[in-house]
Amino acid sequence: AQSVAQPEDQVNVAEGNPLTVKCTYSVSGNPYLFWYVQYPNRGLQFLLKYITGDNLVKGSYGFEAEFNKSQTSFHLKKPSALVSDSALYFCAVRDGAGGSYIPTFGRGTSLIVHP
């Protein structure tokens, strides 16, 4: 079975400071990891993904994520936060070994960037 955990319901950061939104996962085989963002009253939008290769993945809007196999983590990061980054962020996983294409989502982390 595949699962993903986002240990923080909310992350607060000042504008201009670096931000990290945490995600850990559990899969049987190779993990395929995704981050999505949801703005108020909107659907989820894809940000970035890790399939294979470099552990540091770059995505939309200046976001990046670091894959750490030993810690089974895929934390989302941004060097300098913007107020407009305030949104709900979801981590998702697909298990390559299980052959399941169905993504499993975490509970979401609300990111609040203060001016």
Add this chain to the structure above:
Amino acid sequence: IAGITQAPTSQILAAGRRMTLRCTQDMRHNAMYWYRQDLGLGLRLIHYSNTAGTTGKGEVPDGYSVSRANTDDFPLTLASAVPSQTSVYFCASSTTGVGTEAFFGQGTRLTVV
């Protein structure tokens, strides 16, 4: 613009009534999904379909049914709505490759009273 369209955007429904949430995609994705989003619970899978003509149950299927008559459409039906089905419903689609991302509709906000 290619993507997923959900209808209606919002709905207030009397308990006991039947309701169908519509979902259409134009990306020719084989896989489609229905999720519900509730505060503190994140996204929970209701039903899915990996190709036209086949469907499967997700984590919270009770009280819901789906059909997949063709590639583009994946309607979700509440046969007899109950207040606990008050939620925001999202339809999504993807290819069946594990390395591909999902695309989401804008959601349907359903209130059962």
